[in-house]
Amino acid sequence: MENIVSLPRLNEAAPAFDAVTTHGRKTLESYKGKWLILFSHPADFTPVCTTEFMAFQARKPQFDALNCELLGLSIDSHHSHNAWVLNIKEKFGVDIEFPIIADLDMKVAKAYGMVHPGAADTSAVRATFIIDPVGKLRAMMYYPMSNGRSMDEFVRLVTAMQTSDAHACATPEAWQPGDKVIVPPAATVEEAKARMASKEFECVDFYFCKKSI
Structure with missing residues (x-):
């Protein structure tokens, strides 16, 4: 079949890249030891993309605190x-402090499945990939060209994934720091009984228990 978009898969190694950016050449290895949000936009000098870039920049201190770098991409030149x-900077007074990949040959866009023929053959859709410090793809989200993303959700999601990694837990819908987390289901009947009787956990049933961290 033609025009099938090949997408990377969660919990596998993120596709490697070596690309020219507004901050010089960057590779996936450049971000080893850090979380990375790699995101694409359809084109420079477009209004929705401009709002997104300013929003990412506004939240950069929050991403920095999470040891998370930002890396943009579009199929435009570095010029x-x-x-x-x-x-x-001139029109809105905002300094964009993170790099942007110039992907004219679409190598990175194609490796990450950012080009969707149903939307455009030569522009990337609004794709967002969250990569962990060992280079594993942990989350990916796609938005239509007509609608901007919520940067607050990306801050929340990176925080939630880091919490899950640190505490071997899951997080419920709309979880925010300070909320209770979901603990893995009990492995044995005895463990389930003990958990239900424990004051450490808030259990609705043996398979659904929360706790504070």
Whole structure:
């Protein structure tokens, strides 16, 4: 079949890349030991993308606190990216402090499944990939070209995944720091009985227990 978009898969190694950016050449290895949000946008000098870049920049201190780097991408030249960054500073007073990949040959976009023929053959959709410090793809989200993303959700999601990693737990819908987390189901009947009787856990039933961390 033609025009099938090949997508990377969760919990597998993120596709490697070696690309020119507004901050010089970057590779996936450049981000080893850090979380990374790699996100694509359809084109420079477009209004929705401009709002997204300013929103990512506004939350950069929060991402920095999470040891999480930001890396943009579109199928534009680095000259276009540089001019757009300068334009955002001139028109909106916002310094874009994270790099943007110039992906004219679409190598990175195709490796990550950012080009969807149903939307456009030569532009990337609004794709977002969260990669952990060992280079494993942990989350990915796609948005239509017409609608911007919520950066607050990406802050929340990175925080939630880091919490799950640190405490071997899951997080419920709309979890925020300070909320109770979901503990893994009990492995044995005896463990289930003990958990139901324990004051450490808030259990609705043996398979559904929360606790504070």
